[in-house]
Amino acid sequence: MTLYSLRDDHALHSARGHPERPARLEAVRERIEANRALVDLVRVQGAPASREDLERVHDPAYLDALEAFCENGGGMLDVDTYATRESLRLVRGASGDVIEIVRRVCAGEADNGFALGRPPGHHARPAQAMGFCLLSNAAIAARFAQEALGAGRVMIVDTDVHHGNGTQEAFYDDPSVLFVSSQQADIFPGTGAMDETGTGAGEGSTVNLAVPGGTTDAGLVGLYRETIGPLAARFRPDLILLSAGYDAHRLDPIGGLSLSVSGLTDLVRVVMEAADAYASGRLVLTLEGGYHPEVLGAGVASSLRALLDPTAEPADPFGPSRREGPDLTEITAHVRALHGL
Ligand SMILES: [Zn+2]
Incomplete structure (x- = not known):
């Protein structure tokens, strides 16, 4: 069984002209409802994340300030991050949905799932909103799995x-959570170089895959195949969370990579194979970026199809890039050497 969540009231988080807009999730909803191959998906909704859930990751002073900011009507938290009066309530709901899917997957009630929330979460720092993100959903879900469900390694x-x-x-200093992030080098937020590998006891438990602009399916999927499985084999996670962004697509207005819907689906498949082999199949996706709504809708639908049946052919209405991307052989060898794979 594959679960998903998508709240009807997400559109109350909205700012005129902003790329992180309600049309993103509405395009996803349309794709899910129109696709007969997704009829077996089970929609769930969790209780809003509690203050205790949030404080496992976020600084109480930050949460207080965010609450006051929303109560006062919201506005811009920084040059590109907004909140409305309703945003904290909505994002607590979205975070609670990730937690609910994690809870059900870890209890064996479902095979996997995809929490479809807005705004994204992976730029939200423990004490600061950033990059359209208010709460660090994936981190909150990882800590919930560890502290409420007894998962040792995520x-x-x-x-x-x-x-x-x-x-x-x-x-960054925690060896119980292995974080593997792929990104276009040298764009926002400016971090994520290969040599950021963790600190103290966490040394080696952060893996950055920084790739050049123009990278295509062949390059990034190849890099995933050479790293994700071996890392999971060594780490033996109790659960894998996937922060699923769709802004690596070639048509995305913000990103500069050249992946296709098929390629993005292959990334999910590589992670799914690692979950099947080393994490008892426990895999939960949470939505991050993706700013071309139709591409996002097609990408999420294709990922959901793969979660239901990894052998299904991805439906890719936009097709692949016609350009040849950069060769990632050296980057792959460097990452494998750096992390002893
Ligand atoms: Zn992004």
Whole structure:
């Protein structure tokens, strides 16, 4: 059984002209409802994440400030991150949905699932909103799995075109969470270089796959095949979370990579294979970026199809890039050497 969540009231988080807009999830909803191959998906909704859930990752002073900011009507938290009066309530709901799917998957009630929430979470730092993100959903779910469900080790993979700096920061010194993030090098937020590998006891438990602009399916899927399985085999996670971003698609207006819907689906499949082999199949996706609504809808639908049946052919209405991408052989060898794979 594959679960998903998608709240009807997400559109109350909205700012005029902003790329992180309600049309994103509405395109996803349309794709899910129109696709007969997705009829077996089971929609769930969790209780809003509790203050205790949030404080496992976020600084209480930050949560208080965010609550006051929303109560006062919201506005811009920084140059590109907004909140409305309703945003904290909505994002607590979205975070609670990730937790609910994790709870059900870890209890064996479902095979896997995909929490479809807005805004994304992976840039939210423990004490600061950032990059459209208010709460670090993946990190909150990982800590919930550890502290409420008894999971020892959690692996988080982040396919978004941007570095998951907030997730990285939450676990940088923690060997119990393995964070693997692929991103376009040298774009927002400016972190995520290969040599960021963790600190103290967490040394080696952060893996950054920084790739050049223009990278295509062949390059990134190849890099995933050479790293994700071996990392999971060594780490033996109790659960894998996937921060699923769709802004690495070639048509995305913000990112500069050249992946296709098929390629993005292959990334999910590689992580799914690792979950099947080393994490008892326990895999939960949480939505991050993706700013071309139709591409996002097709990408999420294709990922959901793969979660239901990994052998299904991906439906890719946009097709692959016609250009040849950069050769990632050297980057792959460097990452494998750096992390002893
Ligand atoms: Zn992104």
